[in-house]
Amino acid sequence: MLEYVTDLARPNALDERPVTTLDAPACRCGLGAGCDRRALTQAGIAWTHDQRRARQTIYRRGDVTENIIVICSGWACRYNQLSDGRRQILSILLPGDIVAGAALFSPVLDFSVQALTAVRYGEIARGQLRERLSPPAFLDLVSQLLVAGQAEADAQLFDLGRRLADERVAALVLRLRERLLARGEVQDGAEGGSFAFPLRQQQVADIVGLTPEHVSRVVTQMRRSRLMDIADGFLTIHDLPALKRLGDLR
Amino acid sequence: MLEYVTDLARPNALDERPVTTLDAPACRCGLGAGCDRRALTQAGIAWTHDQRRARQTIYRRGDVTENIIVICSGWACRYNQLSDGRRQILSILLPGDIVAGAALFSPVLDFSVQALTAVRYGEIARGQLRERLSPPAFLDLVSQLLVAGQAEADAQLFDLGRRLADERVAALVLRLRERLLARGEVQDGAEGGSFAFPLRQQQVADIVGLTPEHVSRVVTQMRRSRLMDIADGFLTIHDLPALKRLGDLR
DNA sequence: CGCCGGTTTGAGAAACATCAACCTGTGTGG
């Protein structure tokens, strides 16, 4: 397997320094009104917004945190990596997603987290959160996010276990499209709309369990057959029905 | 792909009839003291114990349920299946596991559930559960189970995306061993102990994303190299360190 | 005994990985 050369190996003290924003802009994280710095501060809950640039590491497997982390803007991912370089992205984190539900109970993370684009994220001490937020609301919120994560994982499991390369890519695109639709981040274009797609083919490969070369072949093939196109950080769907025939769970 | 011939296609009215046990025996489901028929009954919470024989279907994808389902004894699995027969098992359900955290919010199931051995399971109306159980305890319980499920899914995702056939099988065995260890269901034998292993190779294949033929080759190979052995419904580990070298996440 | 579900084995095909070259746009230093 490839020894993926990433910047994981060169932590840069300056780059990794947390930058606390004093005025948190409007935040579409799932905590809803909860993710309002002023409101939380008034409630006596410590809340910090940090940010990372694209490709920077946010957490490493084994790191310890007492915080619940929520993505506020940008894309990130959870991944695991073997010592021989094989890497698998476990999930794509979009604004509103909880990075680690696991952190609710065990402070030590079982995966690494990396920014895919520039990312802003918030951290709340879990003890505080659990004490202060009214329990039923908190239950619904967290459980709902956990359940959504499980559903995503289920779909991904099926893809990796039982689908061919082109079907996997199609399914990935469709699921991303669904999630972005729900956030109103899909522009409707010719056939199936288009949306910002910051992933490099290497990263797509790490999601769908293929090599970057093979992803390139699949994407090129899809471009030629006018299924969809990825260019300039945007993904445009040209034939949504055909894509669904490939990648939908039926 | 194969058209897997399962008994999904021949529902048997007699076999599928729920059998409510009047005296629920000791139950190691995660609800702990909660899963005590008398206690729950006294608290006014409706609770039923049903059972299924091996290979029977408990739920089908798309079924609607207002209940939270917990496995009390036996093995079951969640799976999804394409119309062309491709099937992927999403998770193995052991006693104490919640079948569908999803049912907490959406009554319609996004997967099917099948008994792998004879299975006893309990159902509690979710509304009742959420109202009656004291919220903090409920939060911890459910979230903890959800988080554990996510961790399992993460490991499985890595295996399916980035591991070779023998590594996948080794990893599956190791993870099952861990879960059974926690339940005290591993007898320590010669090297790595042994435990009941009711899975057919077809089912193993549906977990690790391979064909049954290839699973047979891998298992036979492992038997010959004295890594482990599966026989008579029991799995015996002969060389735990070697197995871990193959399948552990490092 | 014959049947049946499950497993094993083999030969050939398909999907995907590997390795290597090349291409293109972009930034960088002289």
Added chain:
DNA sequence: CCACACAGGTTGATGTTTCTCAAACCGGCG
């Protein structure tokens, strides 16, 4: 401005893993 490096993507030739299809095997059971 040019030379150059570099990251990301594309393409091709070849190798490996796994699948497919088919047959044989094996223990249990009517």
